[in-house]
Amino acid sequence: MKYTIKILRKEREQTGQYWQSFIYETDNSAATAASALSDLNDREHLSDADGKPARRIEWECSCLQKKCGACAMIIDGIPRLACDAVLADMGKTQITLEPLRKFPVVCDLIADRSILFENLRTMQLWLAENAVITDKMQELAYQSSECLQCGCCLEICPNFYAGGKFFGMAAVPVTTRLMSEMSPAAYRQIARQYAKHVFAGCGKSLACRNICPKKIDTENLLVNTNAKLWKLAVSCKMK
Amino acid sequence: MKTVNIIGAGLSGLSAAITLARSGVRCNLISAQPSERSQSVLAEGGINAALDTMGENDTVQEHFNDTMKGGCFLESESAVRNLTDHAPDIVTVLFQLGVPFRSENGRILLRNFGGQKKKRTAFAKSSTGKMIMTALIDEVRKYEAAGLVCRYPHHELADITIAGGRLQQIIVRDTFRNEFLSFTGSTIVCTGGMNGFFEGMTTGTTQNTGNAAALLFHAGVEFANLEFIQYHPTTVGISNKRMLISEAARGEGGRLYIMRNDQKWYFMEEKYPELKNLMPRDVVSREMFFVSRMPECSGEVYLDMTGLSGEVWEHKLSDLRKEIIAYMHTDPAEEPVPVSPGIHFFMGGIRVSDRHETNINGLFAAGECACKYHGANRLGGNSMLGAVYGGKAAAAAAMEQPSECEIRETAFRESISSPRIRSILRETLLGGLGIVRNAEELQTAIDELTGLCSQEISELDRMRINLGLAALQSAYARKESRGSHYRSDYPDKADAFRKLTVVKYENGAIQLRFVAADSEETI
Ligand SMILES: Cc1cc2nc3c(=O)[nH]c(=O)nc-3n(C[C@H](O)[C@H](O)[C@H](O)COP(=O)(O)OP(=O)(O)OC[C@H]3O[C@@H](n4cnc5c(N)ncnc54)[C@H](O)[C@@H]3O)c2cc1C
Ligand code: SF4
Ligand code: SF4
Ligand code: FES
Numbered sequence: 189m190k191y192t193i194k195i196l197r198k199e200r201e202q203t204g205q206y207w208q209s210f211i212y213e214t215d216n217s218a219a220t221a222a223s224a225l226s227d228l229n230d231r232e233h234l235s236d237a238d239g240k241p242a243r244r245i246e247w248e249c250s251c252l253q254k255k256c257g258a259c260a261m262i263i264d265g266i267p268r269l270a271c272d273a274v275l276a277d278m279g280k281t282q283i284t285l286e287p288l289r290k291f292p293v294v295c296d297l298i299a300d301r302s303i304l305f306e307n308l309r310t311m312q313l314w315l316a317e318n319a320v321i322t323d324k325m326q327e328l329a330y331q332s333s334e335c336l337q338c339g340c341c342l343e344i345c346p347n348f349y350a351g352g353k354f355f356g357m358a359a360v361p362v363t364t365r366l367m368s369e370m371s372p373a374a375y376r377q378i379a380r381q382y383a384k385h386v387f388a389g390c391g392k393s394l395a396c397r398n399i400c401p402k403k404i405d406t407e408n409l410l411v412n413t414n415a416k417l418w419k420l421a422v423s424c425k426m427k
Numbered sequence: 428m429k430t431v432n433i434i435g436a437g438l439s440g441l442s443a444a445i446t447l448a449r450s451g452v453r454c455n456l457i458s459a460q461p462s463e464r465s466q467s468v469l470a471e472g473g474i475n476a477a478l479d480t481m482g483e484n485d486t487v488q489e490h491f492n493d494t495m496k497g498g499c500f501l502e503s504e505s506a507v508r509n510l511t512d513h514a515p516d517i518v519t520v521l522f523q524l525g526v527p528f529r530s531e532n533g534r535i536l537l538r539n540f541g542g543q544k545k546k547r548t549a550f551a552k553s554s555t556g557k558m559i560m561t562a563l564i565d566e567v568r569k570y571e572a573a574g575l576v577c578r579y580p581h582h583e584l585a586d587i588t589i590a591g592g593r594l595q596q597i598i599v600r601d602t603f604r605n606e607f608l609s610f611t612g613s614t615i616v617c618t619g620g621m622n623g624f625f626e627g628m629t630t631g632t633t634q635n636t637g638n639a640a641a642l643l644f645h646a647g648v649e650f651a652n653l654e655f656i657q658y659h660p661t662t663v664g665i666s667n668k669r670m671l672i673s674e675a676a677r678g679e680g681g682r683l684y685i686m687r688n689d690q691k692w693y694f695m696e697e698k699y700p701e702l703k704n705l706m707p708r709d710v711v712s713r714e715m716f717f718v719s720r721m722p723e724c725s726g727e728v729y730l731d732m733t734g735l736s737g738e739v740w741e742h743k744l745s746d747l748r749k750e751i752i753a754y755m756h757t758d759p760a761e762e763p764v765p766v767s768p769g770i771h772f773f774m775g776g777i778r779v780s781d782r783h784e785t786n787i788n789g790l791f792a793a794g795e796c797a798c799k800y801h802g803a804n805r806l807g808g809n810s811m812l813g814a815v816y817g818g819k820a821a822a823a824a825a826m827e828q829p830s831e832c833e834i835r836e837t838a839f840r841e842s843i844s845s846p847r848i849r850s851i852l853r854e855t856l857l858g859g860l861g862i863v864r865n866a867e868e869l870q871t872a873i874d875e876l877t878g879l880c881s882q883e884i885s886e887l888d889r890m891r892i893n894l895g896l897a898a899l900q901s902a903y904a905r906k907e908s909r910g911s912h913y914r915s916d917y918p919d920k921a922d923a924f925r926k927l928t929v930v931k932y933e934n935g936a937i938q939l940r941f942v943a944a945d946s947e948e949t950i
Pocket of ligand 1: 461635671
């Protein structure tokens with residue numbers, strides 16, 4: 189199969205972006221956007237669709253099997269993992285790749301997602317006591333520990349922007365995991381942060397629900413954590 | 428304030444960072460990508476500890492015995508003793524940090540894993556590494572906020588300076604800004620296995636390029652046992668990598684077979700009636716190599732998981748099933764899956780003492796980049812354990828020394844490797860370091876790489892080739908078969924080789940010597 193891979197590129201030192209297309213031929217029906225990028229970069233001399241010599245394409249990857257979140261980018265308009273985007277399944281031969289838009293672009297397909305990690309620090313997301321994992325909470329703790337911090341959910345969220353007070357869905361799995369393993373007295377501080385940085389800003393449109401590459405049941409996590417928040421609020425009021 | 432540098436933020440790097448922070452020692456945690464993207468998140472099957480929660484009277488002594496035996500007695504007893512003695516505490520602490528190991532009423536359940544007769548592997552479905560990493564990342568965040576851990580999450584090692592047997596400084600490249608920083612002070616290397624020497628052929632991450640190892644070797648750091656490379660028997664080729672089918676699949680009842688005279692032949696069960704499909708990985712991979720070349724056998728080796736119960740699929744292997752369906756379009760509960768061995772783990776690496784010191788003062792190493800604990804063959808579930816324990820031990824040793832860290836912006840001209848040379852290096856190494864080796868093929872590979880060195884190539888490529896040559900020479904010099912190193916021209920184990928193959932780059936040449944596995948020789 190012959191594909192045209194159209195990539196939105198940027199030089200490190202410059203601010204402007206530009207499109208450049210590459211021809212990628214493969215007989216592997218399982219080839220993904222990640223395979224296309226690796227194979228293009230493995231060419232001894234990379235040239236674009238017009239035959240002009242081109243700089244190697246900068247992008248991030250690590251696991252190549254949907255487990256690390258490194259390769260998140262916008263593929264044909266949708267934020268997703270390049271290693272999960274099977275070209276043959278896209279039903280077309282021209283495919284566009286762009287860096288995530290909600291984060292500063294470093295170069296080519298690399299976006300600086302540092303804000304994701306900063307936000308988790310701001311929310312002081314860590315255990316305040318030894319975890320207790322009950323049989324009932326095991327599955328929830330597992331599911332919420334699966335988050336890749338890839339940022340796809342933030343990219344699609346109408347309310348999230350980097351540097352804003354609302355931290356978006358990426359903060360929810362971490363919060364849920366910690367709250368599922370701590371006593372209410374110990375997670376009070378986290379709940380306060382959650383109320384401020386997630387609950388207050390979330391429109392609950394659930395645009396993020398189907399985008400998560402790990403298929404984390406974001407609605408379930410939200411419902412669960414919000415319920416804990418309400419319980420805490422009610423018990424505080426009663427006191 | 429006392430500060431230690433850690434290069435690598437996978438499991439061993441995080442373990443070291445937490446150990447330092449808990450003692451009030453600062454660290455700079457430098458890594459090519461954030462911890463969420465490290466290879467450790469890929470670990471599937473579990474982590475070993477003789478917790479004895481399954482009513483099998485398991486003991487730390489048996490964990491010790493199995494590890495020594497699995498590693499073909501190529502590791503010092505004292506090191507393995509440290510590892511296995513600490514294992515129950517380590518897994519208990521991980522549970523307290525919130526790792527959702529499968530448990531019942533607070534009792535951690537254990538599963539069977541290769542090379543061990545008793546259930547000893549704590550697990551969380553088949554995403555144990557991801558679960559452990561999530562918990563440790565959250566724990567490290569606490570120390571980041573307290574100013575004890577300072578992350579440099581998109582920084583790659585670019586250079587290391589050693590003088591008079593002491594580490595002087597490391598230089599790292601900020602890959603986002605393309606700028607260089609130098610760091611002085613004690614440094615723990617936690618850069619993982621040398622996957623990048625076998626691009627596309629390993630189950631691990633593309634991020635562990637092996638460049639760090641090549642730089643360190645070139646600078647005079649001693650490496651050991653580079654010939655011991657673990658081929659995991661059950662992997663499948665997906666785009667640009669080998670995908671692992673965890674040993675847990677066999678631990679839960681998966682069976683290997685090949686068609687022999689048109690009949691399914693469960694060769695492992697017939698040949699090894701005691702451990703059957705759960706023999707150590709080197710044995711299984713080799714058997715697969717041999718049976719698939721027998722004239723009466725045809726087609727590939729299959730892993731048959733169709734007999735597993737619905738309960739096992741749901742509670743223990745649901746994620747593995749999803750993954751196989753997604754990447755292979757086959758439901759393993761319905762159909763056997765064709766599998767073949769792929770490169771999975773590097774037992775060899777930076778030579779370290781029991782305290783994780785290298786031969787260079789001020790430089791320590793832990794995790795998969797170091798040669799420790801696993802001897803000639805690592806048991807499944809022991810490497811995460813080795814990474815956590817090694818990180819702790821290295822941190823403990825590093826903080827005993829005074830270590831002031833100065834960070835400076837610096838100018839540096841970095842060398843890069845070429846895709847063409849990387850690919851020649853890979854093919855040559857695969858030719859020499861396959862599952863079954865012999866002198867002739869090894870010599871051919873050595874000659875090819877020596878020839879490649881005389882071409883005009885980059886400095887980094889030269890360093891990588893040197894480390895590749897050291898691995899080939901180690902395999903050539905080890906005239907016996909032991910664990911993952913199988914020589915068809917020397918098929919037996921030889922007592923004279925119960926020694927580490929130690930290599931060092933000195934005065935422009937690779938020096939090789941054998942050192943007894945439990946030698947007291949100071950490193
Ligand atoms: C698919 C798979 C399944 C596995 N399953 C199991 C299992 O069930 N049980 C078990 O015990 N083990 C398992 N393992 C092995 C185990 O996961 C690893 O050995 C272990 O996680 C290694 O941890 P580490 O800290 O040494 O390295 P890694 O997690 O590989 O971390 C390396 C770190 O070094 C950084 N780095 C690399 N190069 C550079 C550089 N040049 N400059 C700066 N930073 C650099 C990386 O960014 C990363 O942060 C599995 C491995 C794989 C691949
Ligand atoms: S529910 Fe809507 S507002 Fe809330 S995090 Fe998801 S996309 Fe954003
Ligand atoms: S919730 Fe899903 S989409 Fe969002 S960061 Fe986590 S893994 Fe990515
Ligand atoms: S490379 Fe890890 S998710 Fe794509």
